Amino acid sequence: MPYENAQTSPSPARQARLLADILASACKGRPDMPVRAYVQGAHLLGLRSQGMGLCSRAARHGEPPAVELQTLPSSVKETAELLLGRSGEPDAAAFGMAAVNLLLPFPAEAATMKAQELIMAKGRGKRVAVVGHFPFVERMGQEFADFWVIEKELRPGDRPEHEAEALLPQADVVAMTGTTLLNGSCERLLRLCRPGAFTIMLGPSTPMSPCLFDWGLQALGGTRVSDPELAVEGIQEGRTFKQLRGVEQIIWLK
Numbered sequence: 001m002p003y004e005n006a007q008t009s010p011s012p013a014r015q016a017r018l019l020a021d022i023l024a025s026a027c028k029g030r031p032d033m034p035v036r037a038y039v040q041g042a043h044l045l046g047l048r049s050q051g052m053g054l055c056s057r058a059a060r061h062g063e064p065p066a067v068e069l070q071t072l073p074s075s076v077k078e079t080a081e082l083l084l085g086r087s088g089e090p091d092a093a094a095f096g097m098a099a100v101n102l103l104l105p106f107p108a109e110a111a112t113m114k115a116q117e118l119i120m121a122k123g124r125g126k127r128v129a130v131v132g133h134f135p136f137v138e139r140m141g142q143e144f145a146d147f148w149v150i151e152k153e154l155r156p157g158d159r160p161e162h163e164a165e166a167l168l169p170q171a172d173v174v175a176m177t178g179t180t181l182l183n184g185s186c187e188r189l190l191r192l193c194r195p196g197a198f199t200i201m202l203g204p205s206t207p208m209s210p211c212l213f214d215w216g217l218q219a220l221g222g223t224r225v226s227d228p229e230l231a232v233e234g235i236q237e238g239r240t241f242k243q244l245r246g247v248e249q250i251i252w253l254k
Helices: 012-027 076-084 090-103 115-123 135-139 161-170 186-192 228-236
Strands: 037-040 044-049 051-056 127-131 146-151 173-177 198-202 219-225 247-253
Touching: 012 076, 012 090, 012 186, 037 090, 037 228, 044 076, 044 090, 044 228, 051 090, 051 219, 051 228, 076 090, 115 127, 115 173, 115 198, 115 219, 115 247, 127 161, 146 161, 161 186, 173 186
Parallel strands: 127 146, 127 173, 173 198, 198 219
Antiparallel strands: 037 044, 044 051, 219 247
16 A cells, blocks of 8 residues: 555655556546647636546646646646646646546545535544645634644744644644645655544545545545536636635545
8 A cells, every 4th residue: 555654754756656646547447538628717727528627726826827728738638647747837737637637537425515514523622734725724723622724825823834744643634735736745744644643635626536545545525517617717717716616516535
């Protein structure tokens, strides 16, 4: 099993293997299909084919779109391979994850539910760490014995990312943004979690890939696009995920 609980420095090789596992789980046994359209906005991006896949931008939110859409591949599987990296273009990898999210089948066991509801249910009265400053964090901290929000771009009350090494081993519940798959930190964060902790990945970038359970996650909180037209419109208008229409939040438990 790939998952090990060892507090070590980041391992680019293991992170690359994690991404390769996700890519393989999305592409294996699935036919390729042409990309109908790409879309990118201030906060989100995606692509359409037989369905639609979403991802948060890997570049800093609010910055002008950096990827020239005409340089992207014409097929979904070729786009998915961008998950493994294209030098100097972090949003290219995000388009790769959007393609992965389009390719992965909807799990039969998944249920419509907001990830914060699961975090609240699992974490009430316990020590909870959230990696990524989600909009819901301001209204839930009082429910927990201890509550830490670990963030790269600090806001009042957040803890800097270097404190993850001290905080995550203490947490009973760890929730991490799916963008940790894109910024290279996911694999190490999972190794910092103590055995027995409840771990969940959440956000529009989160792939519904069963291999993530083998890497140490107990739950995946992702997104299903129910109305691609509405979703595209919202992305082009620069809406955040919280503001986006035409999507459903889903939970898949191990």
